[in-house]
Amino acid sequence: MTKTLMYGNTAIGEAAIRAGCQCYFGYPITPQNELTEYMATHLSRRKGCAFVQAESEIAAINMVYGASLAGVRVMTSSSSPGISLKQEGISYLAACELPAVIVNMSRGGPGLGSISAAQSDYFQSTRGGGHGDYRTIVLAPSSVQELADLTHRAFDLADKYMIPVILLGDGMLGQMMEPIEFKHEAPRKLPIRERAVRGAKGRPSRIIKTFTSKPTEMEEINWSLFRRYQLIKKNETTFETYMVEDAELIIVAFGASARIAKGAIRNARAEGLKVGMLMPVTLWPFPYEKIKELGRDTKQFLVFEMNMGQMLEDVQLALEGKREISFYGRPGGVIPTPSEVLRVISRLYHQKGLKKAK
Helix, strand or coil: CCCEEEEHHHHHHHHHHHCCCCEEEECCCCCCHHHHHHHHHHCCCCCCCEEEECCCHHHHHHHHHHHHHCCCCEEEEECHHHHHHHHHHHHHHHHCCCCEEEEEEEEECCCCCEEEECCCCHHHHHCCCCCCCCCCEEECCCCHHHHHHHHHHHHHHHHHHCCEEEEEEEHHHHHCEEEECCCCCCCCCCCCCCCCCCCCCCCCCCCCCCCCCCHHHHHHHHHHHHHHHHHHHHHHCCEEEECCCCCCEEEECCHHHHHHHHHHHHHHHHCCECEEEEEECEEECCCHHHHHHHCCCCCEEEEEECCCCCHHHHHHHHHCCCCEEEEEECCCCCCCCHHHHHHHHHHHHHHHCCCECC
16 A cells, blocks of 8 residues: 655545535634635645635534534544634534534643644543533544544544534644555545435435423433443453563653653663553543553553643543653644653652662
8 A cells, every 4th residue: 555645634634525514614824724725725636625714613513513414424623722713513513413523733821822733632532521411522643644643533432423523633643744645535425414414305304402491301411422422442442562461660651752752661661661552542532441551560650741631630530549640741833852751750660669670
């Protein structure tokens, strides 16, 4: 299979088109503008597809809502503060059980922040982000190849569970160029959505709405969504492990941080330090059970992320206070290096008196 050298943002665009994305609605914001540009150039040339640069992020997410109602595969993208503006629309998509893919190439915050890479949108993504009892599936790639692969998966999961799916990247991954291979060729056979609103000729009108004046009806809608979320937890929790079999210290990291940590772990192993890593691929659902399982054999954990300790809370929940958890983070857009993380590992090894490899 031929490999292509692409930036992360453009790889998402090409993967989305190959996954059958028919509509893209967005609004410019750094560091994801290359994705919008790619869709403007390539999606708009395809028959039956639509690209619109909306007048705002709020307009873009409501266009996504309309296109999903019509039964097509649809995507939008933005970066941190732009995603905040989309939150009401994402809540509406969840309430109406409408699939969509939302890409967040996050940056340092809060506020307008900086355009440098950060992972400070973890809470926003994994806790719903908007109002009401709802969840979104959240996928966290760590390479350009994974950006492409998880874009395909995002569209498939959105259709399978009729749910918005967030692809959570960052400015570093979006601007990085790597050789990748696309594992699917367009066009793909797409699922037929029975609930799509395509005109009512020959059948009763179909109304899809989020409001009800009946509390019992609203309660049942919420319970129905909850049951679906439980099914997603059971079937779709995904993670990767790296050198955990004999690890005295396990790093938990996601996305770009996991990529950095892997380099630090290789260097630590060369020095006889028995370090491994668990990388959540789905941030929601989060791999609580796997971390708990690893905690049966390993007493020391290090959470590493480019924020002030957001995923840290999920790791603490998983280990239930039964294991020691250290944290190292760089907030605001400073990208750590593998040698920096190695120094943290070495310091912990010394402080905790962990065993070196013989």
